[in-house]
Amino acid sequence: DGDGCNDCTSGSYNVSDDGSDNDYDGVCDTGDNCIQTQNADQMDWDGDGVGNACEIVGCYESEAFNYNPDATDSGNCIDVMAGIPCGVTLYGDTRFSPQSAIGHPSSEHIYRFEVTTSGIHEFITCGSDFDTYLRLYDTNKNEIRSNDDACGSAAVISQNLTSGTYYVLVEGYSDISGTYELTASCPAPLMPIPDPVQEPEEPEEPEEAQ
Numbered sequence: 001d002g003d004g005c006n007d008c009t010s011g012s013y014n015v016s017d018d019g020s021d022n023d024y025d026g027v028c029d030t031g032d033n034c035i036q037t038q039n040a041d042q043m044d045w046d047g048d049g050v051g052n053a054c055e056i057v058g059c060y061e062s063e064a065f066n067y068n069p070d071a072t073d074s075g076n077c078i079d080v081m082a083g084i085p086c087g088v089t090l091y092g093d094t095r096f097s098p099q100s101a102i103g104h105p106s107s108e109h110i111y112r113f114e115v116t117t118s119g120i121h122e123f124i125t126c127g128s129d130f131d132t133y134l135r136l137y138d139t140n141k142n143e144i145r146s147n148d149d150a151c152g153s154a155a156v157i158s159q160n161l162t163s164g165t166y167y168v169l170v171e172g173y174s175d176i177s178g179t180y181e182l183t184a185s186c187p188a189p190l191m192p193i194p195d196p197v198q199e200p201e202e203p204e205e206p207e208e209a210q
Helices: none
Strands: 089-093 108-115 119-124 132-137 143-148 156-161 164-172 179-185
Touching (some): 143 156, 156 164
Antiparallel strands (some): 108 164, 132 164
């Protein structure tokens, strides 16, 4: 059929093989370990059944910040730490955390943050012992806002947020690491307005007979 695959003698031939060769590399699709990319040598360095020519290195862990659902080979995952409670100061140390490609070359910590009441939220690292940098991401990991040096060498982000999941990244400016304080300030939840109390109606007095 002119597709470069020998329908009768290919090593992948079997009785159900129609001889198709989508990438025209001479290896029938039923035996090709990389159907969309030419790789006549069929090299598979890690023996996982996916050819080197179409391996995608990424993070398998669905809860990681850099999760890649298309990954075929496991790469470094960036862990997401426990959620930030409103009004509570968290203490952390980035000096012993691995560096990543996110933001500055310094090490970072990433926290999940759940918004239940829409309004202005603040994330504050004032009181940290090094030059901190803050980044805020939406649920799809798109950066919304960043800040540096809002209070001395520490950072403050003030942002109007609607209900949903967000991520707060704490890192150092450039390649600096150290111990930090992180506080989230949240709007007070709206209290339901009670229905007004209705006074019971007084019964009408019967009319006197004439």
